[in-house]
Amino acid sequence: MFVNVHCSRKCKLRHLMSTFFVVLMVTLHWETLDSSILSHVKSFSLRHIFTSLDYISTNLTISREEARRFSSHRYLINHNQKCTGQNILLLLFVKTSPQNFQRRQAIRSTWGNEVYIEESLGVTVKVLFALGLHPQPLQRGTLQQQLLEEDERHHDLIQQDFLDTFHNLTLKLLLQISWTHFYCPHARFLMSADDDIFVHLPNLIRYLKEADQAGVKDFWIGKVHRGAPPVRSKESKYYVSQEMYPWLLYPDYTPGAGYVLSKDVASRLYQASLTLNASIHIDDVFLGICAIAIGISPQDHVFFSGEGRAPYHLCIYNQMMTSHGHEKDFHELWRRATDPEVQQVSSGLFGRLYCTLAKVRLLCIPHLLVSYPCKAAFL
Structure with a gap:
């Protein structure tokens, strides 16, 4: 009986880990599909069908x-x-x-x-x-x-x-x-x-x-x-x-x-x-x-935020380029982002693993306003 319960728990743990991995991969690759393939279609296929870029440039040319x-x-x-x-x-x-x-x-x-x-x-x-x-x-x-x-x-x-x-x-x-x-x-x-x-x-x-x-x-x-x-x-x-x-x-x-x-x-x-x-x-x-x-x-560049504000986290600061929507917290963010601990937290194998998991949590779980894409978590 004990063996069966232990096996059941072990199977549940494996199932949970497998589910987490599958969800993570779907999230990551769905974003890749959406950003790379669908955007590519919108940007190139539809654009060439409906909107010739050379035509735009020519028609907006003036003396x-x-x-x-x-x-x-x-x-x-x-x-x-x-x-x-x-x-x-x-x-x-x-x-x-x-x-x-x-x-x-x-x-x-x-x-x-x-x-x-x-x-x-x-x-x-x-x-x-x-x-x-x-x-x-x-x-x-x-x-x-x-x-x-x-x-x-x-x-x-x-x-x-x-x-x-x-x-x-x-x-x-x-x-x-x-x-x-x-x-x-x-x-x-x-x-x-x-x-x-x-x-x-x-x-x-x-x-x-x-x-x-x-x-x-x-x-x-x-x-x-x-x-x-x-x-x-x-x-x-x-x-x-x-x-x-x-x-x-x-x-x-x-x-x-x-x-x-x-x-x-x-x-x-x-x-x-x-x-x-x-x-x-x-x-x-x-x-x-x-x-x-x-x-x-x-x-x-995945660490340019565009319209979004970057998450406040040491593992983000290590690669951040820009973050949008700051008016009153420049000093506090500057102090945090340039703290020597930023470099230390992501150093070594365990540091890199920790930061990858932290960025997955911050960037790959759907939010209303996400500044960086999910793929940035793996860079």
Whole structure:
């Protein structure tokens, strides 16, 4: 009787372990199917049936004179000597709004601290904040004076005279790529990020140094959206009319929350922008349209979060590149993510096994908002 009970328990344990393994594999491979195969179908098969990318690029091409109205805005604050005579690995533009003083200061004192980066990581990174004019005339004068005082202290604001609104985000993108072209073309990489993004600079710098040593070109990484359709609901801020964009699918693109380009791609994107209609206000989509013109496709990096916030865990910090949706916890996250214990917890065989299991629990169990895909747990 005892043997039978023991056998039963043993069989139940085996069954439980087998079930767990099967569920894990299905979860993992279902995501692979969904992300790789279905997205591939949406991005390529359906796109070629319904939406020719070359056709889009051709139909959005305009004369240089027409295109100039999108990029001819006057600089109100500029630092055209910021990059002069320096060996710069990364030029990092943070998209911000005039009133977001606290966010900018939090970034300067955490992941965007240029002095810390140079002293601790041994490379030169330039961090700049891109912005326009406050849209409310009654607040504009006071805010502008405050911005001038802020820039007098930090020398890191780049401002043009367009209105800083959601529908002018493409103008802010044009500001970044044109400023890079004219004033910092030798920076080996260009990053664009929102001011509510946390960037794990130590991880990113290690990754970019390896890429730079390998002499990478055609380099564009982030969280890739493939085969996304335009939003036609007028209630959404992402609404795009049929007249503005008549095609069924967008080109592949990385969300504007955070992505990185190599300098050759940044230069060619600038040239493409000189003859493309930039009236579409979804800036990351416009970047995808420019990429069509130069024959570049984005590469997916599983530790770029796109729209999601990364789980708070030591085993995540070890590989994190970006995490979205941070406004008040920059200091706490920076302290946790750069703690020496982060490297120790994942070292050795048992450390790697522990972190794999921890990431499976955090990333592979379905959540409403998951920043990194399940496959990231096994990297």
